[in-house]
Amino acid sequence: MPYRTIIEPFRIHSVQAIDLTDRATRQAALERAGYNLFGLRAEEVTIDLLTDSGTGAMSAQQWAGMMLGDESYAGSRSFYRFEDTVQTITGLAEVIPTHQGRAAERILFTTMVSAGDVVPNNTHFDTTRANVEFQGAEARDLVIAAGLDPALLHPFKGNMDVDALVATIEEVGVDRVPLVMVTVTNNSGGGQPVSMANLRAVRAVCDRYGIPFFLDACRFAENSWFIKIREEGYADKTPREIALEMFSLADGCTMSAKKDGMSNIGGFLAMNDPNLALKCRNLLILTEGFPTYGGLAGYDLEAIAQGLNEALEENYLQYRIRSTEYLAEKVSSAGLPIVLPAGGHAVYLDAAALLPHIPASRYPAQALAVELYLDGGVRGVEIGSVMFGKPQPDGSEVPASMELVRLAVPRRTYTQSHIDYVGEVMIDVAERAGEIRGLRITEQAPWLRHFTARFEPV
Secondary structure, three states: OOOOOOOOOOOOOOOOOOOOOOHHHHHHHHHHOOOOHHHOOHHHOOEEOOOOOOOOOOOHHHHHHHOOOOOOOOOOHHHHHHHHHHHHHHOOOEEEEEOOHHHHHHHHHHHHOOOOOEEEEOOOOHHHHHHHHHOOOEEEEOEOHHHHOOOOOOOOOOOEOHHHHHHHHHHHOHHHOOOEEEEOOEOOOOOEOOOHHHHHHHHHHHHHHOOOEEEEOOOHHHHHHHHHHHOOOOOOOOHHHHHHHHHHOOOEEEEEOOOOOOOOOOEEEEEOOHHHHHHHHHHHHHHOOOOOOOOOOHHHHHHHHHHHHHOOOHHHHHHHHHHHHHHHHHHHOOOOOEOOOOOOOEEEEEHHHHOOOOOHHHOHHHHHHHHHHHHHOEEOEEEOHHHHOEEOOOOOEEOOOOOEEEEEOOOOOOOHHHHHHHHHHHHHHHHOHHHOOOEEEEEOOOOOHHHOOEEEEO
16 A cells, blocks of 8 residues: 555644734834744744644544533542543552643652752753752753764654763762653653653662652653654554553653643643652642642643543554654755754754854854744744853853754644645745844843843844
C-alpha cells in the first residue's frame, strides 16, 4: 500500500476568525509592546505559536463533559472522576489538583527544597527553574551532550547524563539533593524525548542514594509515543502501557494539564508518599483551594479527565507528532538550521546558527522571533539568553547554552495550510537574515523576565 498523508483524526465543528494584519500594524504593535511578543494582543497575531499550553481545541467529548461538572466545594463528583483517571494512567496514589503546572511546582519545591539545595534535571523549563531558585536552591541542568547540539541526530536527546548526575550527588552530598527531576519531553532542549532506558538508569541512581525521583510530565503522552516508535522493545506496546511504565519508575510528578491534558487550564501534583502528600495539601489549601478542587472548577476537572485519555489515543499521537515533523521538514529542506530531529510539540529554530552576526548579549533568538512576527504575524517564543541568561553583579551576563526560537503547535487548532504559511514566513525571514539587528533590554523583572521585559533595537 502506498504511503498516504496522515490526516487530522477529527472534523472541524466550530471555527474562530483569524485577524489578517498588515506590516504597519504589526510594527506599531511591536513598538507598543517593547518588542516583547508576550505583550501583543491576540488580535494582532495571525498564527499564534507562542505556546501549546492551554491553547489547543477541546473535543466535543470534553465540552460535553464540562456540562456534567459538579461544582460542589468539597467532595465533587468531578474530582473523583479526575482522581480515578490520573491514578489509572500514572499508577500514583495521591492526586492533588492545581490550577496549572507551575502551582504544582511551587507546592512541591516549597515543601521539599531548602536554600543551598541542588535540584538536578535534564533541563529545567522557565517556571520550574524559577520555583527552584525562589527557594534559594540551584536548578542544575544535566542533559546529555547530544542535547546541546541542535544539528545532531539522536533519537533521545532529552536524556539525562547519568554520570553527571552521580558526579553532582557526590560533589554536593546526598543531603543537599532533595529530589531528582526529569522533564518529558525536554521542552527547553527542543521538545526532545527521554528513553525508558534512561529513566530506568536515573531511577537506579536515585535508589542507590535514597533520593526521590519526580517527572515533569507535561508531555508524557508525546514522550510515550517517541518511545514506542524509537526504542527497541516498545513497538507493540500502547502509549497507555508505556506511560504507566514511565510513571512506575517515579515517586511522583508535576503536570500541566494545559499540554497533554488537552485542556485550557489545570494541572496536578501526584505522588505515592502519603506524608509528603499531606504537607502538599496543607500548602494547597493556603493558596489554591480545597484538595478536591485545587483552584479548578468542576467542569475543568471533567475536561482534564477526558483530555488525558484522548492524549493517549494512537491516531491522535501519530497526527500530533507528524504535524511538527511536517513543518520541520519543510524548513530544514530549505536550509534553515533547526533542532533535529523535530520535537514533539514544536519546531525550534537555531538562531545562533542563522544569525551569527548577533552576539548572545544582543539576544539573537529574541530578534529572530520579533522578525517572524513582523514579517508574517507568526508569534513564537525565545528560548535563549533572554529566558535563561544569568545576569552577573558586574552587569555582564552568562548566556544560555543555546539560542532557540520555539514555534509551538497548539493541539488540534491549525490546518496544514496554516503550517505551510508558517514555513513560508520562516524561509522568507531566513533569506534576509543578515539584515536582522539585535536587541537590548531596557526594562526587566528579577524573575522570569522574558514575560514582561521591554526591548529596543540596537
